[in-house]
Each structure stands twice: as structure tokens, then as C-alpha cells.
Amino acid sequence: MDEDLIGRVVDTAAKVVASGAVSANGHGNISLRVSGADEMYYTSAPSLDVVGPEGIVRVGLDGTLLEGDLPPIQAAVVAMHTALYQDHPDVGCVIHTHPPYATAFAVANREIGCWIEAMAMFGLAAGVPVAAYGPRGSEQALANIRAAVRPGVPAVLLANHGLLVFHRTPDLAVLVVGVVEECARVSISAQSIGGPVEIPAVMRAAALQRAMTFDIAGVVTA
Numbered sequence: 001m002d003e004d005l006i007g008r009v010v011d012t013a014a015k016v017v018a019s020g021a022v023s024a025n026g027h028g029n030i031s032l033r034v035s036g037a038d039e040m041y042y043t044s045a046p047s048l049d050v051v052g053p054e055g056i057v058r059v060g061l062d063g064t065l066l067e068g069d070l071p072p073i074q075a076a077v078v079a080m081h082t083a084l085y086q087d088h089p090d091v092g093c094v095i096h097t098h099p100p101y102a103t104a105f106a107v108a109n110r111e112i113g114c115w116i117e118a119m120a121m122f123g124l125a126a127g128v129p130v131a132a133y134g135p136r137g138s139e140q141a142l143a144n145i146r147a148a149v150r151p152g153v154p155a156v157l158l159a160n161h162g163l164l165v166f167h168r169t170p171d172l173a174v175l176v177v178g179v180v181e182e183c184a185r186v187s188i189s190a191q192s193i194g195g196p197v198e199i200p201a202v203m204r205a206a207a208l209q210r211a212m213t214f215d216i217a218g219v220v221t222a
């Protein structure tokens with residue numbers, strides 16, 4: 001197996017844990033697409049807290065385990081990752097966790113709206129949809145995820161379960177996990193003072209446009 005790619009999976013797991021977007025037991029799974037091959041590197045430990053280089057396995061996008069050992073709890077959701085790589089050729093990283101506040105929305109079967117500016121800036125202007133419940137990794141769950149995913153939106157809530165994020169790179173996927181969890185957290189606080197208010201659609205586009213303008217300009221030096 002490629003040491004560099006193993007390191008990137010381990011590093012991504014550490015970043016997700018450091019961001020706080022995990023449940024108390026750290027449950028989750030992360031995968032990276034192997035470019036140029038129909039394969040992914042995938043975490044075999046049930047908790048992202050304990051993912052080390054020895055805990056990364058190699059899996060074909062047809063679901064075949066190619067290298068390493070995969071315990072049942074992680075084997076059961078392999079298809080959730082492979083389906084996203086099959087459906088979205090631009091996706092390079094898939095992250096699944098149970099972030100406490102985003103998972104509250106998943107448990108309530110409620111979408112997360114575009115309530116904070118970062119949602120508009122990072123591809124979530126249309127909000128995060130909810131995929132109806134199905135047993136984890138099952139054909140039913142996959143069909144529900146495929147039905148819920150919106151074009152260009154890199155995240156979906158899994159009803160009564162957690163969050164699934166898929167993006168071009170690990171860093172972007174980690175960023176989106178953090179944005180979704182922050183939005184969920186502040187909106188739940190806002191419920192006690194009247195509820196969150198969605199950013200108007202035209203302003204969501206304006207927020208993205210402004211962010212892109214500054215991105216293109218790059219670092220400003222005095």
C-alpha cells in the first residue's frame with residue numbers, strides 16, 4: 001500500500017476528531033480515492049480516535065477487500081463510500097461521522113438551511129438535504145442517499161444516523177464537515193430566540209461571488 005496515501009487518511013481522521021465533529025465514541029469512517037485505479041483507502045477502525053497507519057485497508061470500488069482486515073462494523077458501510085465514488089468522478093474523499101449537532105438534525109429528519117455565510121461560500125447554499133432512513137450501508141440506504149443528494153452539494157444527512165460528506169480533496173471534505181456542524185450548532189441555539197433565518201438566495205450567490213473575488217486576488221501583501 002502507498003505510505004503517502006495511508007498518511008493522508010490518518011491525517012484526515014485526526015483533523016475530523018480535532019474539529020470536534022464526532023460523537024463521544026468517535027465513530028466514523030473515512031476513505032480516499034486512489035487516483036488512476038478503481039480503489040479506495042478506507043479506515044477499518046470503528047472509531048476515528050484510534051485510526052493509525054495499521055488501520056487503513058485497500059478496497060475496490062466494487063466493494064472487494066483487496067488488502068488488510070475489515071471488521072463487520074466497518075464492512076457494513078463500504079458501499080456507502082464506493083457508491084459516492086462511482087456516482088461522482090470528481091469526488092476524492094468521503095467522510096462519515098456523527099457530529100453531535102448535525103446528527104440532531106438527522107435524528108429530527110430536518111434539513112440544515114443556509115443559515116450562516118460559510119454555507120453559501122462552501123457549496124452548501126442549497127442547504128443539506130436528508131436521506132430517508134435505511135439500515136446502514138444497505139441497498140435501501142444507498143437508494144435513499146442517491147435520491148437525496150443535490151447536484152453540486154457535497155453533503156447529505158442520514159436520517160436517524162449522522163452526516164455524510166464527499167468532496168474533491170480531504171481538506172475540502174473536512175472543511176465542509178466543520179461548516180455543517182457549526183451551522184447546525186448555532187441554529188439550535190437560535191431556536192431559543194426565534195429560530196434561524198435563511199440568507200436570501202440572491203445574497204447567498206453574492207457571498208460566494210465575493211469570496212471568489214478575494215480568492216482570485218490571493219494574499220495581499222503590505
Ligand SMILES: [Zn+2]
Nearest residue numbers: 096097161162
Ligand atoms: Zn454512522
